[in-house]
Amino acid sequence: NAGVMQNPRHLVRRRGQEARLRCSPMKGHSHVYWYRQLPEEGLKFMVYLQKENIIDESGMPKERFSAEFPKEGPSILRIQQVVRGDSAAYFCASSPPGTSGSTDTQYFGPGTRLTVL
Amino acid sequence: AQKVTQAQTEISVVEKEDVTLDCVYETRDTTYYLFWYKQPPSGELVFLIRRNSFDEQNEISGRYSWNFQKSTSSFNFTITASQVVDSAVYFCALSEGYTNAGKSTFGDGTTLTVKP
Numbered sequence: 001n002a003g004v005m006q007n008p009r010h011l012v013r014r015r016g017q018e019a020r021l022r023c024s025p026m027k028g029h030s031h032v033y034w035y036r037q038l039p040e041e042g043l044k045f046m047v048y049l050q051k052e053n054i055i056d057e058s059g060m061p062k063e064r065f066s067a068e069f070p071k072e073g074p075s076i077l078r079i080q081q082v083v084r085g086d087s088a089a090y091f092c093a094s095s096p097p098g099t100s101g102s103t104d105t106q107y108f109g110p111g112t113r114l115t116v117l
Numbered sequence: 118a119q120k121v122t123q124a125q126t127e128i129s130v131v132e133k134e135d136v137t138l139d140c141v142y143e144t145r146d147t148t149y150y151l152f153w154y155k156q157p158p159s160g161e162l163v164f165l166i167r168r169n170s171f172d173e174q175n176e177i178s179g180r181y182s183w184n185f186q187k188s189t190s191s192f193n194f195t196i197t198a199s200q201v202v203d204s205a206v207y208f209c210a211l212s213e214g215y216t217n218a219g220k221s222t223f224g225d226g227t228t229l230t231v232k233p
Contacts, residue, residue, distance in 0.1 A: 033219065042208055042226050043162075048219035056219055091162060093221075105152070106212075106221060108162035 002027065004094050004109035005074075012115045019079040019086070021112045025094030032075040033106055034067055037089040049075060082116045089113050119144045121211050123224035130199055131232050138194045138227045140209030146170075151185065151192045152210040152221065162208070168192065199231045 005024040013019050025032050030051055035043040045059040049069035060067065064082075069075040079086055090113075093106035120143040130136045142151065153165040166176065168185050176183045180197045196203055206226045213220070 031219065033221070035221075035223075042223040043210075043221075045220045045222065058220070089160065105164060105167045107164060108154070110161045113160070 004029075004092055004107055006090075006092050006109035006112050008112060009110060010113050010115070012117060013082045014117050015083055016081050019082050019114055019116075021077040021079075021090050021092075021114070023075040023077070023092030023094075023109060025075070025092075026096075026107055028096055029094035029107075030097040031095045031106075032069050033093040033095075034075075034077050035091045035093065037091060037111070039088070043091060046077075079114075082114075084116050087114055087116045119146075119149075119211050119213055119222045121209050121222050121224035123207075123209055123227050125227045126225070127228045127230070129230045129232065132201060133198050134231075135195060135197050136199050136229065136231075138196075138207050138209075138229065140192045140194065140224060142190050142192065142209070142211045144211060144213055146213040148213070150212045152212070153183065153192075153194050154208045154210065156206040156208065156226070158205070165194075196229075199229075201231050201233055204229060204231045 004026055007022050011019055032049045034046040036046055037043045047060050047067045048056040051069055052071050064080045066078045089111045091111045092109045095106050122141045124139055128136060149170045151168045155163040155165055166183055173185050173187055182195045184193045206228050208226045209224045210221045
């Protein structure tokens with residue numbers, strides 16, 4: 001079974017450009033989570049999605065950031081007009097369907113390391 | 118609000134020493150889940166263990182063991198006879214069962230260096 005897949009693994013953008021990060025959950029998983037890890041820090045929750053629904057986006061910055069998990073295809077974390085402070089590792093996790101996203105272990109992808117020049 | 122504190126920022130030991138990584142958590146929920154993850158230098162996150170709030174039984178897996186004590190809100194992780202390959206950043210995380218379902222709160226991590 002393939003694990004959670006993220007691409008690209010490394011992404012370099014100039015200030016003002018857009019960054020698109022993709023996450024394919026493990027087979028059979030319908031819950032996706034995005035976390036951000038700034039250098040020398042722990043992971044910070046950003047958003048929790050199920051297919052076609054945003055369940056909790058309390059950790060998402062109000063501007064420039066958006067996430068989706070369409071019926072078909074991977075989940076996308078989109079950052080518009082990137083700034084240097086967006087440089088970080090972005091991790092995606094997935095868990096199987098259940099009554100609550102937190103009752104199951106979240107399995108993490110390898111992360112996308114975004115560098116903004 | 119949920120919070121996870123890993124007071125030890127960095128720990129350095131010599132190979133074969135035992136080492137304990139501390140984790141203290143705060144939550145208002147009676148149902149919650151605790152996790153430990155390992156992040157080696159390559160950067161990925163490796164799941165180690167998940168514990169629910171109703172199961173205080175300690176667990177041992179090879180050289181790894183976990184001590185869950187609700188009375189002190191702690192979920193400590195011990196590596197016995199440490200090895201160089203154990204060098205990594207270790208994260209403790211908390212996920213609430215109802216209030217913030219789906220969201221895991223991570224500690225800031227403990228960087229463990231095992232020297233040969």
